[in-house]
Amino acid sequence: MIHSLSLSDVLAEHARSRPGTTAVVDGELRLTYPELDVRVSRLADALAGRGVGGGDRVVWLGQNSHAVLELLLACSRLGAVFCPANWRQSADELRFVLQDLGPAVVVWEPSDAVGALDRDGGWVRAGADYEELVAGGSVREFPQVADAEPVLALYTAAFDGRPNAALLSSAALVAHATSLLVVRQMEPGFTFLNNGPLFHVGTMMFCLATLQIGGTNVFTPAFDPEEVCRLVDAERVTQAFLFGPMIDAVVKANAGGKYDLSSLRFVAASDEWNAMITVDDSPWCRSKMGGYGQTEVGGMLTFLGLAEGGAGYAGRPSPLAQVRIMGPDDVEVPAGEVGEICARGKTLFSGYFARPDLNAEKLRNGWHHTGDLGRREPDGTITFIGPRLRMIKSGAENVYPAEVERALKSHPAVADAAVIGVPDPAWHQAVKAVVALREGAAATAEELVEHVRGQVAAYKRPREVAFVEEIPKRGFTPDYDALDAAHGGGNYPGSPSA
Known part of the structure; x- marks a missing residue:
């Protein structure tokens, strides 16, 4: 397998090529790459002793820790699959994850939710018990594992009521890390603060890109603005998982300049923030970290940093992926038309765990169908519209609710909006908007319809507008079934009444 390069292989090479580089910092624990490599070998051997082999699952139930990276790398060494579960979930949600994955080993930290679970066999408590597990393993050679084998399982948002892993x-993760470190212009010495959740691809992708470039991963259990300031100062952190409100919290925590944050090379924000850090000039930071992504593509599918000044809000695709905008018939639509964002390439996932029907649907015809809508602009860039979810058929035209919802929500008086299709004797369906206004704001139906004129085609504009206090949700998205029942929706393509 001379063309294979797993995460385990990346670590093994760094252990030889960067013997003096700090790989991990977690509290008082500091590990060079050779030291991390030894611990990963011992952990892999110990897990194998507990019956973990190719394709078996290992779950982490806890906050951020060096153990997350070690377990992932150990699973790569064994050909197993590692899942950092969302520790913020309820006991019932975690129970579903464990029943779904059937892990051979679970490493856990105490919490109310975990305390409500049955911990029968295969459970290792983080801390002293985990360290005992690592120490009990042996350093030995392991058979080569093909980089096409799944190594990381991340649960996606439960848009349809049940999450999927x-x-x-390794091949996808290495490819994505390589694309990201190029756009981010990472250099030797890059230090990343893992303060965002590692069960989320947004933090994990930077953790792995930092590993890929041979940088330093600093771990802290969760976001705490004072601790972020301290660690940035103490470890000369290059980048952290930060956005909007988190940046504001860090500025407040560092009022008076108690900590030196100048090593942080990051996106420009407020004047106070800019004075504390070094505003970075990489394409990633100049573009405000923009683009389109999801877990299934390893993180980012398109980068705004590859299309500065372009027409599309999501930029251009990663150099290791292809994007097509497909219609309902899975044929590419012309530039300027809205369709489903579909992708293939080196960074794409291998499918969902134990979901054969879903995989057949989502990966049909050799393309991953993201479930999101987009548009190819005349200059070749991509605009992300929103989730596809369902389609309205008005005459011979297809109307995607997300496109109209986006236009409606750009009105300053609109707090939230959803769009449904209602039966129409002449046009099969007509577009109806359900709108929740901001507190104290006012707008008429006519005003909102006029507002979307020019943003969407005439056949996509709502014929009716209903005002409500709140849009019902299913997960993060509108509960369209509830909206149909309350506001007369129906007659959708493919439905019994159509």
Whole structure:
């Protein structure tokens, strides 16, 4: 397998090529790459002793820790699959994850939710018990594992009521990390603060890109603005998982300049923030970290940093992926038309764990169908519209609710909006908007319809507008079934009444 390069292989090479580089910092624990490599070998051997082999699952139930990276790398060494579960979930949600994955080993930290679970066999408590597990393993050679084998499972948002574990291979993760470190212009010495949740691809992708470039991963259990300031100062952190409100919290925590944050090379924000850090000039930071992504593509599918000044809000695709905008018939639509964002390439996932029907639907015809809508602009860039979910058929035209919802929500008086299709004797369906206004704001139906004129085609504009206090949700998206029942929706393509 001379063309294979797994995460385990990346670590093994760094252990030889960067013997003096700090790989991990977690509290008082500091590990060079050779030291991390030894611990990962011992952990892999110990897990194998507990019956973990190719394709078996290992779950982490806890906050951020060096153990997350070690377990992932150990699973790569064994050909197993590692899942950092969302520790913020309820006991019932965690119970579903464990029943779904059937892990051979679970490493856990105490919490109310975990305390309500049955911990029968295969459970290792983080801390002293975990360290005992690592120490009990032996350093030995392991058979080569193909980089196409899944190594990381990340659960996606439960848009349809049940989450699914997206499986990412070493090949996909290495490819994505390489694309990201190029756009981010990472250099030797890059230090990343893992303060965002590692069960989320947004933090994990930077953790792995930092590993890929041979940088330093600093771990802290969760976001705490004072601790972020301290660690940035103490470890000369290059980048952290930060956005909007988190940046404001860090500025407040560092009022008076108690900590030196100048090593942080990051996106420009407020004047106070800019004075504390070094505003970075990489394409990633100049573009405000923009683009389109999801767990199934390893993180980012398109980068705004590859299309500065372009027409599309999501930029251009990663150099290791292809994007097509497909219609309902899975044929590419012309530039300027809205369709489903579909992708293939080196960074794509391997499918969902134990979901054969879903995989057949989502990966049909050799393309991953993201479930999101987009548009190819005349200059070749991509605009992300929103979730596809369902389609309205008005005459011979297809109307995607997300496109109209986006236009409606750009009105300053609109707090939230959803769009449904209602039966129409002449046009099969007509577009109806359900709108929740901001507190104290006012707008008429006519005003809102006029507002979307020019943003969407005439056949996509709402014929009716209903005002409500709140849009019902299912997960993060509108509950369209509830909206149909309350506001007369129906007659959708493919439905019994159509």
